[in-house]
Amino acid sequence: MKSFRVIWILVFSLGIPALGTSELKTDGGKITKVTVYRGQALVTRQIHAELPQGTAELVAGHLPEHIIPESLFAQTQTHLKILSVRYRQRAVREDTREEVKALDQQIRTLEQTLHENTALTEHLAGQWTLYENLKDFSLEAKKADLGQGTLTYEPIKNLAEMIESKGLVYLDKRLELEKNHRDLKEELDLVQRQRNAMTAHASRTEREAVIYVQCTQPGPAILELNYLVRHAQWQQQYNLRALPDDARVSVEYHAVVNQNSGEDWQGVSVSLSTAEPTMASSAPVLAPVRVGLRASHRPQQSQNQAAVPMEQIKQNFFSRRQNSKQGLAANGILNALAEDNQLLFLNNDTSQVQQMQQAIDDIMRIEGISVTYELPGKLTLPSRDDQQLVNITTMTSPAEFTLIASPLLTDYVYLQADVHNNSQTVFLPGPASVFKNNQFVGQSEVPLVTIGETFTAGFGTDSQVHVAHALNHKKTRIQGGNRIDTFEYRMVLDNYKTTPVKLRLLDRLPYSDDSSIKIELTETHPALSPDDTYVKTSQKKGILQWDLTLDPHTIEDKAQEISYTYTMEYDKNMQIHSTPEE
Template sequence: MTARLAPALLVLLSSALPLHAADPITTEGRVAAVTVYQGQALVTRDVELGDAGGLTEIVVTGLPEKVQPGSLYAEPGDGVVVRSVRYRTRPVEQDVRAEVRELDEQLQAVRDKLNANARRRALLGERTEYLKKMEGFTTGTANAELKSGVLNAETLKSLTEFVFTERTEIAEQELASQVEERELNQELELLQRKRNVLTQGSAKTVREAVVFADLGEEAAKALRLTYIVSDATWSPSYNLRADADQSRVLVEYNASIQQMSGEDWTDVDMTLSTATPSLVATAPRLDPLAIRLAAPTQQQIEARRDIAKAKSELLAQQRKLANFRNLYAADSPVFTEGLNAEAADELFSRQAAQTPASSMPNAPAISGEFRGGRAAGGFGGMYASAANGAIADAGLNRISNEMQLLDYNGDLSRGRRAERGPSDSQGISVSYTLPSATSLPSRSDRQLIQIAALPLEGQFYRIATPVLTEFVYKEAMLINSTDMVLLAGPAATFLGGEFVGRGTVPTVAAGESLHVGLGIDTSLRVSRELVKKESRTQGGNRLVTFDYQLALENFSGQEVDVRLMDRLPKPESNEIKVTLVDPGKPLSEDQEYLKNQRKDGLLRWDLQVPAGATGLNQSTVDYTIQLEYDKQLQIVGMPAK
C-alpha cells in the first residue's frame, strides 16, 4: 500500500515546493516611440525577452535622469503576464552615458598631464639645487687653487659654461612648463563646465524599471515599457515662402523641440501633441452648491471691487489644479510649474486638509509618501493617483463655488469681463504624427523638425494705414485648405527667396483664413491730411466737421490692389455723436470686414491704384465726419482695451 501511495505523495510534495524564478533578464530595450507634449514626453521602449520562460525578473536599465517614476507602465506582449512593476536606482562608479564617459576620460588625461608637468617642474627644481651646490664647490675650489697658484683656467671655464648653459635650459623649460600648466588648467576648467552642463549634477546613478512577469512557456516574447519624462517640450514656428509672382505661399510648419530628458531618441516614431498626458480616466465629480445669507467678509468685499481680477486668479488656480488631477503625482512639473517645492507641497496639503475623508472611501491614508506622489512606480502609483484625484475634485469644487459666488454678489460693471483664454490643458488639443522616423539627442539647444509643407492659395493685396505709417505693406489672405490645424507661433517670411521680415501666425483651423504679411512695398506711398475743419454751435452742443484726404502714390509700372484703412472715433457713451457724413468712395463690402471691423468704426476702401499714379495723378479718398458733443466739454482719449 505504501508503494501505491508513493507516486501520489511525490506529486503532492513537488507541488508544495516553492517556485524559483528564472535568472533575471537585464536589457536597455530600444526607444521605439515618443510623444512630445508641451512640458514633458511619453516614451515607449520595446523590450525583447528572447526565448525565456516562467517567472522572470526583467530589469530595463538605463532609464533617463528625468524619468517620472510613478508613470512606469509595462504593456505585456503575447504570452506575457505582468505581475508587478517597480522603479529603483543604484549607484555606479562610472557615469552610464557614453558622452559623459568620454568627457571623464578627457578630464583624467588632462589631470595626468598636469601631474606629469608638476613632476617635471619638481625635477627642474632639483637640478637648480644641484647647480647651486656645484657653483659653491667650484667657487671654493677655484679660490683655493688661486691662492696656491695652481688654478686650471680651462677647467674653470668649462665648469662655468656648463653651469650657465644648464641654468638657461632650466629657465626655458620652467617657462614652457608654466605655459603648459596654464593651458592645461584652462582645458580642465572647460571640460569640467561641459560636464556640469551635460550632467547638471551627479549622474553616477543607474535608473531601472524592474518588471516581474510570468513568461509562460519558452518562446520568443516581448513587452513594452512606457514612462513620462520631464524637460521635453515643443512649440510651433513657420517659414512662409511666397512665390515671386505672388501666386501662392508655401507654409513650412515646423516644430522647435527642446529635450533634455537625459536619453537620446534615435530613429523613433514621433508624435507632437498639445494635449496634457493624463492617467485619470474619470471626469471630476460635481458637488451641490449650498448657499445662505451672511455679512460679507473683508476678502469678499475686496474681490467684488475687481471681479475680473478675482475671477482671473481663480481661473488660474482651477487650471493648475485640473492639470494636477490628470497626473500621477503632485510633484509633476506641469502642476508645480512656477512653484517651488515648499509652495507645491503647501498647496497640496491645503487641498488634502479641505477634503473630507468620507469622499475617499477607497483611497489609502494621505501620508507623506502619497502627498508628494512619491509612491513607487507602476502599481504603487495607482493608489497615489486615486488619493490625488479625490483631493483635486474637492479643490475644483471649492474654486468653482467661489467663482459662482462672485457671479451672484459681484458687479460686472466694476471691471472688464474675465476671459477664459486657451491654456495648455483647456485650449485646443491637436497631435501631429511625423511621417518618418526621427532622431533627437538630449541637449540644451532647440532642434527644428518639419511637421509639414503646405502650399496654400490665396488673395494677394496691399494694405495702407496712413494714420499709423506712410509705408504700404504687402499681404496675402490664405485659406487653410488642409485638414491640419495650424497653431499660433512665430514666422519668418520670404518673398521670391529673399527674407523680408518676421511675424506671427495665429491659430488657424481647417478651412479658416490666414492673413500673412509679406513686407513693405517700396513702390507705394500713402499720406493722410486734415484738409478742413469747421465748428459751429447748435443749442447747447458743439458740431465739428472734419474733411480728410487720403492719398496713394504708385511708382511701379503695374496696377495694384490696395486696402486703404482709416477709422472713426468710437464713443464710450452716447454723450458724443459721430457721423460719417460722406465716405468719399464706397466702403468695402467684404463680409469679414463688415462683420469684424466696421462695427468698431474702422473704415476700409478697396482700391485699384493705376500704374504711375503719382503727383497730380495720385489716387485719393476725400471723406467727411462730424462730431457733436456738449460745448462745455472737450474730447479726451480713453485707455486702450
C-alpha cells in the same frame, strides 16, 4: 506585425520577488519612440531577452533620474503574460550612465597626464639646480686660478658654452612643459564642467524595473517597457517667408524641444503632443453646492475690480486642467474649483459674466485643442539644458498680398497677406520670425489655424508706397442752439513701383451712441469699400475703408487722391470728449 496587448500594472517601490524565480539581467533595452508632452514625455523601450518556460523576473536597469515610477507599464507578445511590474532603486558607488563613465575615464587620463607633466617639471628644476651649482663651482675655480696665476682660456670657454647651451635647452623644455600644463588644465576643467552639467541633479542611484513574466514558449522574446519622465518640453515657433512677386508664402512650422530627464534619446521616433497624459482610472464625483446670503459689497466695486473675476476664472481653469489628470484622487480640489467658478457667475452682473464666458471660450479654443505631430525620420535628443529645433512641417501656399495704410496712426505702409492653410496640420499659436524676399523684417505671432482655415500675416513695411493725410478745411456754424462742425479731409497716395499694387486705406470719423450727437459722412471720393465684413462690422463704428488698386509709377501730380467730408452737430454749450469702449 506582432500583436501587442497592453497591461497596466500597479507599481510598488519595494517588492518581494516570487519564490524560486531568479532574476534575468537585461541591458535595459533600447529606446525606440518618445512622445513629448508639455512638461513630460512618454518613453518606450524595446527589451530583447532569452526567456525560459515558466516564470521569470527581467531586470531592466539604467532608468532615468526623473522617471515617474507609477507610470510604468509593459507591452508584450501574445505568448507572454505580464504578472507584475515593480520599480526599485539602489545606491551605487558611481554614476552608471555610459556617457558619465566615459567622462570619468577621460578625467582620470587627464589627471594622470597632468601628474606626469608636473613630475617632469620638478625633475627638470632639479637638473637645472645641478647646473647652477656647476656654474658657481666654475666661478670659484676661476678665482682660485687667477690667484695662483694658472687660469687657462680653453677650459673656461668650453664650460661657459656648455652652461649656456644647457640653459637654452632647459628654457625650451620648461616653456614646453608650462604650455602642456596650461593646456591640460584647460581640457580637464572643460571635461569636469561637462560632467558637472550632466550630473548636476543626479544622484548615485541605479533605477530599475523588475518585470515578472510568465512564458509559455521558451526562447527569444520582445517586451516593451513604457514610462513617463519629467523635464521634457516643447514649444512651437514659425518662420514665415513671403515672396510677393510669386504671390505665395512659405510657412515653416518648427518645435523647440528640450529634455533633461536624465537619459539620452538616440535615433528614436519622436511625436509631439498637446494632450495631457493621465493615469486616472476613476472619474471625480460631482458634489452638491449649498448657498446662503450675506451683505452685498457691490456698490464699492470699481471698474478695475471688474477685471479680477476674469483673472481668477483663468487661474481656476488651468488649476482644474492640472488636477483633472488625477481624476477621483483630486475630487475635493475639482469640486472646490467648480464651486468658485459657479459663485463668480452667480455674484457678477451680466456684462461681467459675458466677459468671463468669452475669456473661457478663448482659452478653450486654444488650450482645449489636442493635436499630435509625428516627426519624420529618427531623431537624437540628448539629456541637457540646450534646446533643439526640429521641423514639424513646411507648407507653401498661394497668398493674396495687400498693402495696409492707416495714416492717422503711422506714415508707414505695411504689407500683409491672407495665407490659406492647405496642409494637413493644425497650426498652434506661437511666435514667428518673418521674412520678405529672404530678408528678415521682424517678429510676429501666428494664431490658431485649423486645417483649411485662412489667417492674416504681416510682412513689414513697403517704402515704395507713400501716403499723406491732411485736414483740408474745417468750418463751424451755429444753428439755433446747436453747433455744426464740417471737416474736409484729403489723402494722397504715391506708388513708386513699376507694378500695380492693391492697397487698403483706413481712416476714421468719430461715432457715438449718444443721440444728442449727430455725426454724418456727407461725401467721399471714391466710394467706400463694399466688402461685406467691413459693412456689417467696423463701418458702423466710424471706420472708413477703401480697397484700391494703385497704378504703376503714380507719383506727384499723377498720385491718387482720396477725399471725404463729414459733419458733427451737438449742443453749442457742450464739448466733445472720448469715451472708452465697453
